[in-house]
Amino acid sequence: MHELIERSIKEASHYFQNFFIHDYGRPGFLHRVDARIKLLGTFLLVVLAVSTFDVTKILAIFTSCLVLAAFSGIGVLKVLKRIWLFTLFSFLIVLPLSISLRFEDVLYVLLFTLRVATSLTAIQILILSTPFNDVVYAMRGLRFPEAFVSGLWLAYRYIILMFTELMRVMLARESRRMTRGSHMEVWRKGGESLGLFFIRTFERAERVQLAMKARGEKVIAFKGSFSKLDKIYIIFMAAVTLWWIVI
Amino acid sequence: MHIPDGFLDLSIAAIFYIMSVVVVGYSILKMKKQEVNGALIGIVAAAIFAVQMLNWPIPGGTSAHFVGGALAGILLGPYAGCLAMTLVLVIQGLVFADGGLTALGANVWNMAVVNVFVGYYIYRALEKANKSVAAFAAGWLGITTAAIFTGIEVGFSSSFKYSLLTAVTVMGMWHGVLGIIEGVITAGVVTYIASMRPDIIESKAASPGKVAYGAIAVMIALSPFFAYAAELVGYSEPLENVAEMMGAEEHPIYEGILPDYTVPGLDPYIGTVISAITGVAIVMGIGYGMKRAE
Numbered sequence: 001m002h003e004l005i006e007r008s009i010k011e012a013s014h015y016f017q018n019f020f021i022h023d024y025g026r027p028g029f030l031h032r033v034d035a036r037i038k039l040l041g042t043f044l045l046v047v048l049a050v051s052t053f054d055v056t057k058i059l060a061i062f063t064s065c066l067v068l069a070a071f072s073g074i075g076v077l078k079v080l081k082r083i084w085l086f087t088l089f090s091f092l093i094v095l096p097l098s099i100s101l102r103f104e105d106v107l108y109v110l111l112f113t114l115r116v117a118t119s120l121t122a123i124q125i126l127i128l129s130t131p132f133n134d135v136v137y138a139m140r141g142l143r144f145p146e147a148f149v150s151g152l153w154l155a156y157r158y159i160i161l162m163f164t165e166l167m168r169v170m171l172a173r174e175s176r177r178m179t180r181g182s183h184m185e186v187w188r189k190g191g192e193s194l195g196l197f198f199i200r201t202f203e204r205a206e207r208v209q210l211a212m213k214a215r216g217e218k219v220i221a222f223k224g225s226f227s228k229l230d231k232i233y234i235i236f237m238a239a240v241t242l243w244w245i246v247i
Numbered sequence: 248m249h250i251p252d253g254f255l256d257l258s259i260a261a262i263f264y265i266m267s268v269v270v271v272g273y274s275i276l277k278m279k280k281q282e283v284n285g286a287l288i289g290i291v292a293a294a295i296f297a298v299q300m301l302n303w304p305i306p307g308g309t310s311a312h313f314v315g316g317a318l319a320g321i322l323l324g325p326y327a328g329c330l331a332m333t334l335v336l337v338i339q340g341l342v343f344a345d346g347g348l349t350a351l352g353a354n355v356w357n358m359a360v361v362n363v364f365v366g367y368y369i370y371r372a373l374e375k376a377n378k379s380v381a382a383f384a385a386g387w388l389g390i391t392t393a394a395i396f397t398g399i400e401v402g403f404s405s406s407f408k409y410s411l412l413t414a415v416t417v418m419g420m421w422h423g424v425l426g427i428i429e430g431v432i433t434a435g436v437v438t439y440i441a442s443m444r445p446d447i448i449e450s451k452a453a454s455p456g457k458v459a460y461g462a463i464a465v466m467i468a469l470s471p472f473f474a475y476a477a478e479l480v481g482y483s484e485p486l487e488n489v490a491e492m493m494g495a496e497e498h499p500i501y502e503g504i505l506p507d508y509t510v511p512g513l514d515p516y517i518g519t520v521i522s523a524i525t526g527v528a529i530v531m532g533i534g535y536g537m538k539r540a541e
Contacts, residue, residue, distance in 0.1 A: 119252030123344045154289025162297040191435015201294040209286035
């Protein structure tokens with residue numbers, strides 16, 4: 001068990017190092033839209049998708065999301081590749097409800113899954129078209145509390161470093177281990193390693209805080225008026241909402 | 248435990264958004280007053296994010312992972328711990344689509360409020376007896392309570408057609424078992440830090456107060472409900488299932504005063520409730536006696 005747990009950390013560390021340096025695809029118009037509007041627009045799409053079980057309304061939002069993905073250089077296939085796992089997971093959770101094979105039960109399972117898929121698509125489009133730094137600046141622009149936004153900004157920036165630190169602690173422990181030891185011994189040593197990791201985290205945080213005070217670092221908020229592209233995005237969202245209401 | 252979009256009714260999602268905003272907002276205000284190191288929150292949040300990748304396999308081909316809510320509460324104090332966990336959940340939602348946007352309020356409530364505060368106050372209530380046991384109980388009960396809240400939220404939602412009872416029972420039972428590993432990891436980390444850098448943990452110490460006793464009272468009050476729920480879904484001990492499969496029979500040497508958590512001659516459910524109250528009273532009595540002996 002403990003070997004599996006250790007392996008999961010190593011695999012996760014490699015995965016995230018690659019994940020955080022992934023490209024955001026061929027920049028399309030959506031990449032240049034103000035992150036504040038995209039954040040609110042995504043929230044709107046998700047709300048519209050999950051507030052109904054009407055098949056035409058859900059399909060309208062799903063189609064709108066796919067249109068956005070297709071015309072913004074992200075690509076429909078890329079989005080679908082990223083949503084299939086959670087969608088399948090949601091489908092499997094509600095699948096037993098369709099065991100009666102009654103039409104309304106089967107329809108419920110399909111619509112439930114479609115709602116989840118639509119919401120995930122909207123979020124993935126935001127993720128693939130907006131660097132997280134921009135999301136953080138947008139939050140500051142939307143008047144989220146400074147303590148919250150600066151914490152979020154720091155947490156995001158330090159994730160890779162903390163993974164590396166954790167890997168280092170685990171590697172050092174492995175290199176010192178001469179025998180396999182009993183299960184209790186392995187769990188105890190594992191707890192010590194994680195404890196050491198958190199002590200190092202605290203010490204690093206103190207150094208970072210001092211450096212930030214010395215530099216006077218601050219999260220910059222998105223400000224200013226909206227561009228022509230932003231206005232087109234707003235009109236698109238308004239049209240989708242109107243369509244959702246009318247159909 | 249992350250609830251995706253589409254599982255909750257919008258009304259329920261909105262209620263939990265409001266409650267979470269109130270608690271997280273209050274936590275930020277408290278942190279400002281206490282002049283908590285701002286970088287600490289962000290960097291510990293990043294560390295918790297990394298440690299959350301500790302996965303362990305569970306039957307059915309899937310896996311569970313460390314959540315760290317109780318650990319965050321013990322290391323940072325409940326308010327900073329709550330904010331750190333909120334940051335982790337926002338990053339997971341907005342970078343990895345793990346947990347929905349409309350469900351973010353509920354996810355924050357479960358993992359950044361319930362898990363952190365319950366874990367913290369359980370630790371503070373028990374730490375004088377034994378720090379390791381206190382941290383284990385905090386990790387285990389913190390995650391289990393959070394899972395029960397998840398079950399309540401999705402169970403009450405009409406969008407999710409499973410009944411409240413099924414959702415709460417499944418979430419509570421699974422995490423009651425899986426939470427043991429969460430408790431072991433929390434205990435290992437806290438024990439080590441308490442021996443090497445006790446200042447980190449002790450600086451967050453505060454009297455448990457009425458909230459802690461209130462939280463524990465609520466959990467005790469809920470426990471008969473889960474006994475009832477387990478009965479409704481036909482839950483039985485895994486060991487009993489194995490014994491039945493193997494054809495083994497029970498031959499007790501001594502039946503005990505309350506055999507099989509029942510009172511002879513009474514309805515089994517009422518007997519279970521009486522057994523639970525008796526058990527809690529005995530444990531509380533011993534605890535009170537130990538405190539008086541100090």
